[in-house]
Amino acid sequence: MKHLSITRFGSLLIAFSLVCIGRSMAQSKPWTVPKEYASLTNPNTNNQQEIKEGKTLYTAYCTPCHGDKGKGDGVAAASLTPKPADHSSPTMINETDGNLFYKITEGRTPMPQFKTTLTEKQRWELVLYIRTLCKTAKK
Ligand code: HEC
Structure with a gap:
C-alpha cells in the first residue's frame, strides 16, 4: 500500500514536470507573424495627435x-x-510595424488579443506610440 502511493506520487510528479517542460517549451517558441501582416505599414500619419491617442490607450x-x-x-x-x-x-x-500590429491584434497567452476591444486605427496608434518608447527604433 505504501509502495503504491509512493509510485503514484512519483508518477504525478513526473506528469507535472512534463506539463511544466511542455509549457515552457511552448512559451519559448518564436512568435511568428504571417507574411501578409509582416509587410503592412502604418496607415496613420505619425502626427502628435495620434501618438497622444496611442499613449492614452x-x-x-x-x-x-x-x-x-x-x-x-x-x-x-x-x-x-x-x-x-x-x-x-x-x-x-x-x-516591423506589421509585426507589432499583428501581435497586438492576436495576442498570445498571457497577453490578451485586442482584435475586438480596439479598432484597427487604435491598434495602429499603439504601434506609433510603442515606437516612441524605444527612441532608437526606426520610425
Ligand atoms: C495581461 C498582460 C498583458 C497585457 C494587458 C498586454 N500585454 Fe503585451 N505582452 C504580454 C506578454 C506576456 C507578452 C510576451 C508574450 C510572448 O512572448 O509570448 C507581450 C508581448 C507584447 C508584444 C510583442 C513584443 C515583441 O517584441 O514581440 C507587443 C507588441 C505587445 N505585447 C503590445 C501590447 C499592447 C499594445 C498592449 C495594450 C493594448 C498589451 N501588449 C497588453 C502581456 C500583456
Whole structure:
C-alpha cells in the first residue's frame, strides 16, 4: 500500500514536470507573424495627435503588464510567464510595424488579443506610440 502511493506520487510528479517542460517549451517558441501582416505599414500619419491617442490607450490597456515606460514591469508582470515584452528594448527595432500590429491584434497567452476591444486605427496608434518608447527604433 505504501509502495503504491509512493509510485503514484512519483508518477504525478513526473506528469507535472512534463506539463511544466511542455509549457515552457511552448512559451519559448518564436512568435511568428504571417507574411501578409509582416509587410503592412502604418496607415496613420505619425502626427502628435495620434501618438497622444496611442499613449492614452497604452495607459488604459497595456501598462498593467508592460509598465508605464513599456519596460515590461507593470504591476501584473511578476505573476506572468512569459514576462511581458520590454517595448523600450533595442530589439524592438527588428519588429516591423506589421509585426507589432499583428501581435497586438492576436495576442498570445498571457497577453490578451485586442482584435475586438480596439479598432484597427487604435491598434495602429499603439504601434506609433510603442515606437516612441524605444527612441532608437526606426520610425
Ligand atoms: C495581461 C498582460 C498583458 C497585457 C494587458 C498586454 N500585454 Fe503585451 N505582452 C504580454 C506578454 C506576456 C507578452 C510576451 C508574450 C510572448 O512572448 O509570448 C507581450 C508581448 C507584447 C508584444 C510583442 C513584443 C515583441 O517584441 O514581440 C507587443 C507588441 C505587445 N505585447 C503590445 C501590447 C499592447 C499594445 C498592449 C495594450 C493594448 C498589451 N501588449 C497588453 C502581456 C500583456
